[in-house]
Amino acid sequence: MTVEKTEIDTLVVGAGQAGVAMSEHLTKLGVPHLVLERNRIAERWRTERWDSLVANGPAWHDRFPGLEFDDLDPDAFAPKERIAAYFEAYARKFNAPIRTGVAVKSVTRNTDRPGFTIETSEGVILANRVVAATGPFQHPAIPPIAPQGEALHQIHSSAYRNPDQLPAGAVLVVGAGSSGVQIADELQRAGKQVYLSVGPHDRPPRAYRNRDFCWWLGVLGEWDAEAMKPGTEHVTIAVSGARGGHTVDFRKLAAQGINLVGRTGTFANGKVTFEQDLAENIRNGDANYLALLDAADAYIARNGLALPAEPQARKLLPDPECMTNPTLELDLVEAGITSIIWATGFSVDYGWLRVDAFDNNGKPRHKRGVSSEPGVYFVGLPWLSRRGSTFIWGVWHDAKHIADHIATQRKYAAYKDADQRDADKVKDIRAAKKESIA
Template sequence: MSNSNVMTQTGSNQAPHYTVIVVGGGQAGLSISFYLKEAGIDHLVIEKHTVTHTWRSQRWDAFCLVTPNWQCALPGYPYRGDDPHGFMKKDEIIAYLDGFIEMVDAPVVDHTEVRRVRRQHDGSYVVSTSNVEFTADHVVVASGGYHTPIVPRMAERLPHGIVQLQSSHYRSPQSLPEGAVLVVGSGQSGAQIAEDLQIAGRKVYLAVGEAPRCARFYRGRDVVDWLADMGYYEMPVDQHPLREGVRDNTNHYVTGRDGGRDIDLRRFALEGMELYGRLDDLRDGVLYFAPNLTSNLESADDTYNRINASIDAFIDREGIDAPPGVPYEPVWKPEGERTSLDLAASGITSIIWCIGFTPDFSWIDAPVFNGRGYPAHVRGVTSQAGLYFIGLPWLHTWGSGRFSGIARDAAHVVDAIRAAIDVSRTASASLAA
């Protein structure tokens, strides 16, 4: 549905009403629409930009999936290409999403920002947007959990001549000015962007955080394949050793680039990348780092070896014939902890902040959030009738915020909506009788 079509419905004083309004037109919102259409439930998807906008505008040029293509399993639209164990590049991901968009054919109003959601006394919701106001019996929040880029206040004190980008705005080495680049953060984005810059011949300084890492291939197979066979991706959050705490975990760094490989920061150092610990401060043109590079590298390697050891145990338990595996041994170690770096002397002309995002659900007026502003829910169903969430990390399983698990989550949320509609109809029929 286009904006013009929606606007024509507002000629009366009564706001357009839908049984369900879905906020967000990414893969999560479109997956909800898929099941709502299948159930014959009228609904509207409201998107601030255009559908699947994030994949098109917030990924760098060399971006590719870090999980194999076979895990792309959007509802009714699994990966059907000829490289299930490969890793789609950015243009291939967009083509895959375009096919999904066409197949779902969701009723969407785009370029419309939802500014407030509030519940009325009768239990319905008012959805106020930048264009018009709607009402709905149910609201599904599918806007994800990565809203506000994290940039430390010290960034305000950097010299004006230094280009600063958040990871979602990085595109390519060629888009940056000549000179060295400081990448802050070593999660999935930071590690891959640092590699992208180093491959292009740029001098790279990397402030290493506490992100874990994992192998790409181990004992003859992709680690993802092993973990799938081990049932890891089927594990619900309430059975994970960390329980809901797993939602705060940083993703393991690895890459699907060039067919897939490990990301080993120690090897980057051998090739000329300068590694430091966590960036803590900036004073008088000097950057200061925590003396934790060694511990961060060791912690990442421990996770790497621990995952591989769990695969070893699975292979032994199941009697699987597989090539031998050996623990990772460091190929480089810091000679000491360097805790300062002079900006001018280093030749740094660009800084890329890769330290994540914070959620912003301030526009939802509902008593369902914890002290950190994160919604409390069970598989996306909140304690407030008619309000649901979808597409969040570990909403139910590891794949909840990814292409692999969104179909199951969306089906569950729509089942909950259908059940609520049935209860409401039964209650109305009883009153009428």
């Protein structure tokens, strides 16, 4: 291990999409900085996603402004490996000062000088500012209801790769956001019997009237919403770019052969219970879907756009048996369930950031990424400044705001009063005289 001591103005922790965006903006503003990444650039896209994953937004949308996916159709959905390669290429564009394979162990505020001391696996770094760009997907979150013991094969969605890694038998997928829906669909198409536990969700159309839903959320101002609506804190979004992109329809999934159940309740005595909320959750998702169609139609009429009508988009299949006669309990053995995949999201871990920047629940205190702790910043978190903050393009815009804040603080720190300026002039004159004599 190389032990060294480095001084830098700004240290960025993490070289995923947030860290790369942060580095670009700091570079443009002339801020000396260093980006540390414990693995490789965009590592989570490489090794913490399933094999067939593609972006949930089209290539024209899910990118930074400064580089296109020149080898993809703009309306295509980039595979995960291509996304990782994209961020590597983007970092090369401006020669980003990224050091990979270096883990940050701790960040503490200095008591005898400005800034922070950062302990890393490669030595000590002193920095005036620290940007936490580790994002929201740090630790897989499996709820405490998960059954104990070795009878079931249980993994988080971040550990799922493909159907072949699971043992024979049926699978219970808990969570029906984008990850849970796509994994359940893939498993069922591979011949697995699948039970999908469906909670509250938003269900936008993949596309409507010849425009992708990403475009609709943009022109309708939804991406720029600054706060989530009350009561939607635990609502996921069910959308997919798989197989060329399609609208998620839970009734179609049921017709396809997936067994839909409500939210997972408890595990006990070899049985699992489900809430009686499946029909309500699906109908609320329908309402969200139809509301977006209404808003899109109104926008088209208001702006006189010549986009083709799509009446079929409003036709819903009849309620399947699982909605009208929901399953509330399953005997795991009788149902043949041998695996559970927990598509239940992630939690953050800032144990390494030992500063007064968190509330009593461990959540960062900040405004648009500028922490309550001077000199500390966050980027890549959900709703950092808007709904789009965790998306690739949203991270880029948030990083620009934070970089501008850092550049402004540097200007104030560089201020010199009249006495300092006079002293500097005297030093310069003396130095010039010494050079002339020499």
